[in-house]
Amino acid sequence: MAVAVCLMSFPLRASGRRPPELRFELDPSTVTAGRTLVVRFHSPARIMNPRMTLNDRSAEFYSVSTGSWRAFWGISCQESPGVKNARFEVLWNKRVIVSTISFTVEAGTFPVSHIPLTKSQNNLFTSGQLTDDNEILAAAYKKAPIPRKMWSGYFVWPTTGVVSxxxxxxxxxxxxxxxxxxxxxxxANVEGTLITAPARGRVVLSRRLDSFGNAVVLEHGQGVFTYYLHMVKPLAKEGDFLEVGSPIGLMGKEGIATGPHLHWSMVVSGERVDPREWTERLFD
Ligand SMILES: [Zn+2]
Incomplete structure (x- = not known):
């Protein structure tokens, strides 16, 4: 996979002390809408609290080894193609240093599907219940992330069936x-099919929502979350630590669903991204 480098250098200060020159590595060099961008840099100088921000969304950089930092940045499937300029901020020598991380987004290709609704499902849309339930989920996956990376290796599929x-x-x-x-x-699979954790994580939400049936949100650390909807029965409760393969719940068709299936979402830096990429690409 191609990796782009964008160089950031700071002007000399009057005192002559020069802030570190940072080279941002963008992986991949051009990121498709709906996928995850990894940004890395190395700083020989001591720095603190590096973060990137774009359109009111932020991602922290986490230290991977001495002087090496990494952030995961989720790109919305609706992101428009083109060059994006994120604000980069870091604390160096008791000053905040600001710069820009530029990366390029290309459009994804997404099919259109039609979902018929029953009268009661349609009511969830018109009553505002769906909006409320989405906000409950968002509050769980947009909370301040834990810095510890809990997963290792590839994410595994949380259940068996066909991608509907x-x-x-x-x-x-x-x-x-x-x-x-x-x-x-x-x-999609038959009702009652077991759903298990795709990676180590902690249950930060497990409750029933009218629009989504039994819902579970897992936090994996460093701003990475996954969630599971429409389950007929939850098998994990808030606060549980799950290993790969630990039960999350049983597949169902609760809420807005036309048949038994698992809705599996992945959230990176507050944005939903394609979970399939995390099963095929190492984010170690
Ligand atoms: Zn779905």
């Missing part, structure tokens, strides 16, 4: 025009 809807599919509910992209991947 891919991430980013533009969905038309009832007779509504296609709206925002599908925020996860749907895996």
């Amino acid at each position: 809807s891919v991430f980013g599919a533009r969905r038309s509910y009832g007779r509504r025009p296609p709206g925002s992209g599908h925020s996860g991947m749907d895996i």
